[in-house]
Amino acid sequence: MPNLNLTTRDAAALKVDAIVVGSVSTDSGASLAEGHGLPAAAATHLAAVLADLEAKGKPGETVRVVAVPDVSATAVVVTGLGAADAITPDTLRIAAGSALRSVATKATVAVALPAGDEASLAAVSDGAYAGCYTFDATSTKVSTGTTKKASATKASSGPKITIVSTLGQGKSLKAAVERAAVIGSARDLARDLVNTPPNLLTPQAFVDRIKAVAAASSGKVTISVLDEKALAKGGFGGIVGVGQGSANPPRIVTMAYSPGGARGSRTGGVALVGKGITFDSGGLCIKPAAGMLTMKSDMAGAAAVAATVIAAAELGGRVPVTGYLCLAENMPSGTAQRPGDVVTMRNGTTVEIIDTDAEGRMVLGDGICLASEAKPDVIVDIATLTGAQMVALGSRVAGVMGNDDAFRSRVVDAGGAEGEASWAMPLPRELRAGLDSSVADLAHKADRWGGMLTAGLFLQEFVGEGIPWAHVDIAGPSFNEKGPDGVIPKGGTGYGVATLVNLVENHTA
Structure with a gap:
């Protein structure tokens, strides 16, 4: 690096x-x-x-x-x-x-x-x-029918960079450069995860990679994992349903950084929930072949969350931060979830499945429930959630929704300060009726109009009472299919890491 x-x-x-x-x-x-x-x-x-x-x-x-x-x-x-x-x-x-x-x-x-x-x-x-940044593609080569572990994939080494300062070398200037290096390394981790081929980054391989990185970093991040049995026993029907069609079962990973002397009147800190679909075929509502070509990137939200928690610990901030990585592979098979199924989420809400290709909101719903149970000060979920985000805002600007306008603005401002563009979007009450179901508490998808917003309205149903929450849809800016441009490489961009680090650093309860 x-x-x-x-x-x-x-x-x-x-x-x-x-x-x-x-x-x-x-x-x-x-x-x-x-x-x-x-x-x-x-x-x-x-x-x-x-x-x-x-x-x-x-x-x-x-x-x-x-x-x-x-x-x-x-x-x-x-x-x-x-x-x-x-x-x-x-x-x-x-x-x-x-x-x-x-x-x-x-x-x-x-x-x-x-x-x-x-x-x-x-x-x-x-x-x-x-x-x-470059991705070392040679580390993913397959030989004699076996693959190297996903933990072997990483960015290639880079130059020693000397920043020439006309402002002196004061403590705050040195700290700014050191912070840039920490965030840069974390962002490269997220890029590596997104760029890793999906056969090398199954949910369990993702877990193994994060454990290895956390162990090699500051040593201040604790990790716990719910496997498929624990998820079923715990009532996580959303992520269990999404993952049940795959031979690679789902996981929810909790990453926690809990510094001493936490700032704020409460100790809940910031909770971050990331969508981690390591490959999205669409399930039984299968995608067109061309639509699957970039679906290894459907875990970019979880990658950003994991990288943020690692960076927060490396920076030694005073704000507690907990990341929830909702990892699953969405595949078609004889055991796959069907349109029309009804599942029960972690908080007891029943959901009618409308389209198995709208799986991200199901894993996030369970993750937001789990995050809410810890009573954090705020929750942010980040996800490659809807194609509607790209229709509305293009490939470089994320959409930010939330249940608290002031907190939503803080998320947008955090991104603006770090060069990650986003735009505040509404959650219109009149669209909520599109999520009504005759057989469950909720239909998990409404019609096509305002699809980014109805996805946000769905997720809002799982946020704990009184907790400010923001939803960041990064379907566009998380992955660059074109050539490199400025700070953006081809492939995984690491979008969201700098925004979330800034938000954590400037959090007050």
Whole structure:
């Protein structure tokens, strides 16, 4: 994994493989952004090269120049920032990600972007780390009919990254860089989990991987697991029904970080519930073949929750956080759940199954019940839940619903502070009638109109009384089927980890 550190030395004097500086857009093309710290000869040379290449300085543009005079580095990478008067922390984050992706195989890289405050420095650090991610596909190769364990799959090692600071090396600045490294590592864990082939990441393999990671990290996370027998005995009819068609039985994993001196008037802290469908065939309501190609990513919510709890413990925060990973494989078979079945959820609510391809809300319902029993201060569930989310908000923006407008806004704001876009969505009361059933307390799916919202209304039924709750639908931003872009790699994105860490860090009861 990449290594982040901070320096106040002149970028030109650093003996690294590459230095990253910024460019801005002007009427005459790209121009070096302020704050690069390079000597005049280097700046003049780079300006000439940018002009000759007709560089524009637009976000996402990168130009690599070798043999720059008066610079110790082998190469200088110039990354576009757009208009000089419109540079934000998000701009810097994306530019750093684009630049580092172009030199991710190098051993040492220095980043000298114009970070004029702590938030900007943190964003540069975050983007630089995120841009280095690659998934080691060779670790998933199959030989002689056997597969390697899922715990062997991880991101490849990255460069040593030196962030050049014009703000000094104060305690808070060092902490910001260290925090970026912790979140970056956690986000890469989530990306690895999402990218792992589904035959290597069954529910039990997911459990094994998280146990191994937790043991190797801070040692402050406790883990308990409910297997299929315990789930049936405990009345978790939602997840049992979803998983009963698979040879790989379901699990609910509880991950807890409980620091001393917890902040707030209550000790319940933050509960996070993640959808963890390790593969979604659609069950008996089977998906079209093309619709299954990315369904290994249907556990991205659980991956984000697991990574967040690990990160919270690594950061040593004072807020208790408990993650509930609702893991199952949704498969068709002679034992699979049928449309028309009625199951009883953990809280005693009976649910009529309408469409076995709407399985995520069933496993989350049980997980939210379990989380509510511990009486946390707040609950957030995160899930690749509905195609309707992508219809409404596209592939980069998550939808956030909730039973408390102020808490819903806190979730949206937490994402905005970390470069993870989301949008507050309503839970209209008039849509609730679509979940009425003549044979059970609830139908588990309404009609197609407002599908993202009716899924949220369904989940709301399982939230404990008086507990603020938010539901984050990440069907779009959790997985990128296109090419890499800024901090976003192809495949699993790790969306949600930074949002949830921010929310936990800033939680007060």
